[in-house]
Amino acid sequence: MPRDFVDIFGNPWLAAAAAIAVIMGFLSLNALMLIWMERKVSARMQRRMGPTERGPFGLLQTMFDMIKLLGKELITPTHVSRKLYLSAPVLMFVPIVAICSLFPLSENWVFHKYDIALVLVLAFSSMSILGIFAAGWGSNNKYSLLGAIRSILQNIAYEVPLILAVLAVVLVARSLSLYEIAMEQSPIPYILFQPLAAVIFFIAATAETNRAPFDIPEAESELIGGFHTEYSGMRFGMFFFAEYSNMVIVCALATILFLGGWHGPVLPGVVWFLIKVYALIFIMMWFRWTFPRLRFDQLLKFSWLLLVPLAVANLLVTALVLKLL
Amino acid sequence: MQSLLDIPRGARSLLKGMGVTIRHFFRKPVTVEYPRKRAPVAKAHRNAIVLIEKDDIGSHNCIACLQCEKICPSACISITGSRPDGIAFKRPDKFDVDFALCSDCGLCLDVCPTDTLGYSEVYDAAGYSRADSKFDLLEAWRDKEGEALGTLRERERKKKEEREAKRKAAEEAKAKAAAKEKAEGKEDDKTGNGTAAS
Numbered sequence: 001m002p003r004d005f006v007d008i009f010g011n012p013w014l015a016a017a018a019a020i021a022v023i024m025g026f027l028s029l030n031a032l033m034l035i036w037m038e039r040k041v042s043a044r045m046q047r048r049m050g051p052t053e054r055g056p057f058g059l060l061q062t063m064f065d066m067i068k069l070l071g072k073e074l075i076t077p078t079h080v081s082r083k084l085y086l087s088a089p090v091l092m093f094v095p096i097v098a099i100c101s102l103f104p105l106s107e108n109w110v111f112h113k114y115d116i117a118l119v120l121v122l123a124f125s126s127m128s129i130l131g132i133f134a135a136g137w138g139s140n141n142k143y144s145l146l147g148a149i150r151s152i153l154q155n156i157a158y159e160v161p162l163i164l165a166v167l168a169v170v171l172v173a174r175s176l177s178l179y180e181i182a183m184e185q186s187p188i189p190y191i192l193f194q195p196l197a198a199v200i201f202f203i204a205a206t207a208e209t210n211r212a213p214f215d216i217p218e219a220e221s222e223l224i225g226g227f228h229t230e231y232s233g234m235r236f237g238m239f240f241f242a243e244y245s246n247m248v249i250v251c252a253l254a255t256i257l258f259l260g261g262w263h264g265p266v267l268p269g270v271v272w273f274l275i276k277v278y279a280l281i282f283i284m285m286w287f288r289w290t291f292p293r294l295r296f297d298q299l300l301k302f303s304w305l306l307l308v309p310l311a312v313a314n315l316l317v318t319a320l321v322l323k324l325l
Numbered sequence: 326m327q328s329l330l331d332i333p334r335g336a337r338s339l340l341k342g343m344g345v346t347i348r349h350f351f352r353k354p355v356t357v358e359y360p361r362k363r364a365p366v367a368k369a370h371r372n373a374i375v376l377i378e379k380d381d382i383g384s385h386n387c388i389a390c391l392q393c394e395k396i397c398p399s400a401c402i403s404i405t406g407s408r409p410d411g412i413a414f415k416r417p418d419k420f421d422v423d424f425a426l427c428s429d430c431g432l433c434l435d436v437c438p439t440d441t442l443g444y445s446e447v448y449d450a451a452g453y454s455r456a457d458s459k460f461d462l463l464e465a466w467r468d469k470e471g472e473a474l475g476t477l478r479e480r481e482r483k484k485k486e487e488r489e490a491k492r493k494a495a496e497e498a499k500a501k502a503a504a505k506e507k508a509e510g511k512e513d514d515k516t517g518n519g520t521a522a523s
Contacts, residue, residue, distance in 0.1 A: 041350070043354070044349070044350045044351075044354065045346045045347075045349055045350050046349070047349055047352065047353075047354050047355045047356070048354055048355075048356050049354045049356055049357075049358065052358065286343060286346060286347065286350075287343075289346055290339075290342045290343050290345070290346040291339065291342065306332070
């Protein structure tokens with residue numbers, strides 16, 4: 001009998017606190033591992049060695065980096081809008097924790113089964129724009145502001161095809177619950193029914209997380225890092241953290257929607273889930289170290305003139321086929 | 326319409342690019358962990374010059390002929406040499422190179438009659454002043470110089486002995502031939518003597 005955190009703890013507040021602790025622990029470990037992985041992948045694709053010094057295969061390197069970041073002075077520039085400036089890293093991070101609590105990791109590893117988990121995920125993921133804009137506006141820096149504006153434009157542009165792609169899956173599954181959607185894919189994952197939606201979703205997700213080739217908000221050469229230019233020490237670390245946590249979120253969502261979630265032979269469900277998530281993350285890193293950055297007009301054109309029409313067509317065809325069947 | 330036709334081509338090129346990166350992903354890195362391991366030096370590398378060990382001597386074989394000093398366009402080599410006792414060639418007493426002036430043209434290597442000049446494999450030499458770029462090429466060989474001199478003298482002595490023995494043999498042969506001729510008492514043709522002597 002599947003039980004969720006509320007059943008185990010009895011008290012919903014206690015369950016929430018426990019869930020947050022578990023999620024934060026997982027996310028910190030995950031971010032450290034992913035930064036290591038990114039460095040290793042980039043190094044190998046450029047025929048370098050990557051981190052090798054600390055720990056086996058340099059695994060502990062990012063932990064030392066984080067300790068260094070924690071020890072750094074937190075500089076608050078003058079003339080910043082203090083409230084926005086200080087709240088931006090938190091605003092970035094809160095929706096991430098909220099989204100993570102919605103994912104079913106396996107049949108039994110669920111914090112709570114919401115009927116409309118998918119809507120919540122999409123709603124919370126839109127909230128991270130707020131953090132970016134607070135950072136960009138609050139920093140009182142033209143680079144930050146430009147980076148934030150670009151990021152928001154990009155997020156709006158790519159949220160449309162993302163949601164349209166998700167809608168096609170919802171039509172097939174006839175449910176908005178992530179748990180139900182994953183359960184529906186027991187024999188065949190939806191990527192076989194909805195290959196176009198899967199591709200559109202993954203491209204849009206890459207853009208949503210501001211990853212290359214869609215990393216225009218962070219364009220080092222023109223915007224000096226974009227919206228987090230003025231942040232130092234662990235405040236910058238939080239943005240970094242958020243970026244990698246966002247990667248996990250979109251990849252987990254893609255796993256649940258298209259790759260059949262925890263379903264797989266032999267291995268336990270959680271292991272299958274994590275394997276799929278990290279395989280997708282590897283593909284994202286692979287993208288980053290292969291493709292050059294898009295120009296901003298190309299980026300918007302790609303979304304509005306290609307992805308959106310394709311996603312709409314896909315949705316219409318899906319609806320038609322489902323009606324006829 | 327054109328942009329629609331570009332989609333499959335663009336997608337293919339993206340996949341091709343990904344193929345390139347993944348291929349390199351599984352290959353061995355070409356870099357090394359530098360301070361601990363060093364990249365191998367290329368065969369055609371050029372660097373500061375050094376004196377190379379010649380196997381048969383146990384040291385360098387510089388004869389202080391000064392050809393490298395003369396041909397050097399940057400005048401960065403300065404050599405003085407003297408002839409030790411019992412050796413036919415000179416040996417250098419001083420072989421200084423100012424690498425700050427050197428342009429790695431390699432003329433000194435080309436001109437060296439004993440091929441004892443070569444390029445150093447230390448590619449990361451660094452210093453704090455101009456004086457640090459002045460290298461004394463004999464420094465590495467100083468403690469082997471005595472041994473090398475011994476070997477050279479020995480060789481010289483052997484050569485001399487050989488020469489001596491040869492000369493003696495030739496003289497004996499000549500005497501023999503003369504005696505033979507005398508005994509036979511035939512014609513005293515000079516060409517006959519000559520062939521016998523040689």
